[in-house]
Amino acid sequence: MSRIAIIDADLVGRKRHRFPNLVCMKLSAHEKEQGNDVELKMNYEDLNQYDKVYLAKVFLDTPVPPEILEMKNVAYGGTGFFYDKAPKLPVAIEHHMPDYHLYDGFVNQQIAAGKRPKEFDEYLNSSIGYFTRGCFRHCPFCVNKNYNRVEAHSPLSEFLDGRRKVISLLDDNFFGYAGWKDLLLELRATGKPFKFKQGLDERLLTPEMCELLFTSKYAGDFTFAFDNIKDARLIERKIVMARQYTGKALKFYCFCGYDREGKWDAAFWTRDIFELLYRIEILVKYHCIPYVMRFYRYAESPWRGVYISIARWCNQPGFFKKMSLRQFAELNGEKSACYRYLAEFEKANPAAGYFFDLKF
Numbered sequence: 001m002s003r004i005a006i007i008d009a010d011l012v013g014r015k016r017h018r019f020p021n022l023v024c025m026k027l028s029a030h031e032k033e034q035g036n037d038v039e040l041k042m043n044y045e046d047l048n049q050y051d052k053v054y055l056a057k058v059f060l061d062t063p064v065p066p067e068i069l070e071m072k073n074v075a076y077g078g079t080g081f082f083y084d085k086a087p088k089l090p091v092a093i094e095h096h097m098p099d100y101h102l103y104d105g106f107v108n109q110q111i112a113a114g115k116r117p118k119e120f121d122e123y124l125n126s127s128i129g130y131f132t133r134g135c136f137r138h139c140p141f142c143v144n145k146n147y148n149r150v151e152a153h154s155p156l157s158e159f160l161d162g163r164r165k166v167i168s169l170l171d172d173n174f175f176g177y178a179g180w181k182d183l184l185l186e187l188r189a190t191g192k193p194f195k196f197k198q199g200l201d202e203r204l205l206t207p208e209m210c211e212l213l214f215t216s217k218y219a220g221d222f223t224f225a226f227d228n229i230k231d232a233r234l235i236e237r238k239i240v241m242a243r244q245y246t247g248k249a250l251k252f253y254c255f256c257g258y259d260r261e262g263k264w265d266a267a268f269w270t271r272d273i274f275e276l277l278y279r280i281e282i283l284v285k286y287h288c289i290p291y292v293m294r295f296y297r298y299a300e301s302p303w304r305g306v307y308i309s310i311a312r313w314c315n316q317p318g319f320f321k322k323m324s325l326r327q328f329a330e331l332n333g334e335k336s337a338c339y340r341y342l343a344e345f346e347k348a349n350p351a352a353g354y355f356f357d358l359k360f
């Protein structure tokens, strides 16, 4: 029997990370099946005591001590290391039922230390997997840019644990798959609430999709993406259509900070803030909620603090639903960084004032 350590680097290196790593769970299941002793390791100490160490991460900016990657018994992988060039797992592992108990010790310890069980919902209550993988849109910033189409990946039986209450799908562009309807009907037939964690492509919605999706038992908010201001008219048309089927909150990931022209110059940074504000304006008009996602290079912007302020306002719906961005800044106080960032941006760009007063 070999001693195996599995390190979910995002869990070790990110403060608020609360989602299990699917690859780690599959590796764990596979190794346990071989009769090996598997441990979820929460640090990088004494790794030479293990026969094999698997290290995975999803996010590029999760820190990992570089010398660990040189160790002979360490195998590492995931988009956090290789982004769109991440090597595929062997089929026997990729299509293995995940070990949903890999994180038990960690979760129990956290709860015993006073954390709320709700925080660990995805670890305790979700069956997690991909019905489909890939996308056809080739967005240049996306980890899926090398795919040409949406392909079938796993049947539900491959990752469904009947004892778990919720189904969490990680599909990249579910509605871009020709067989979406059968899969959606299969999900509905389980009677379990489900959700698409990565968001859905709202531009593809048809009346039939709306009918089936919005009458399903959905876990949490219906979440879509509104990444490009050029899609504004289409997004708006589809919201109007969706509104015929649901009055529920619709959430939209709003990606920003990525210059499609590759310049990241002063003009881009100002334009990008305005394009984000325009998108928020449209969403507010239809009672939808933005969730701001920043490309890491936003940190180079002279308006870095404005990005942070807008994200803090939007990404906390409790604030977003109650007050305008200006009121949010005032709540932070006239001496706060948030107040100062917005005042400086408005002074340089008086047209921003209109957007600062928008209210949900």
Ligand code: SF4
Pocket (backbone or CB within 6 Å): 134, 135, 136, 137, 138, 139, 142, 143, 144, 145, 172, 173, 201, 225
């Ligand atoms: S539509 Fe979404 S999943 Fe598809 S390439 Fe663009 S960002 Fe990626």
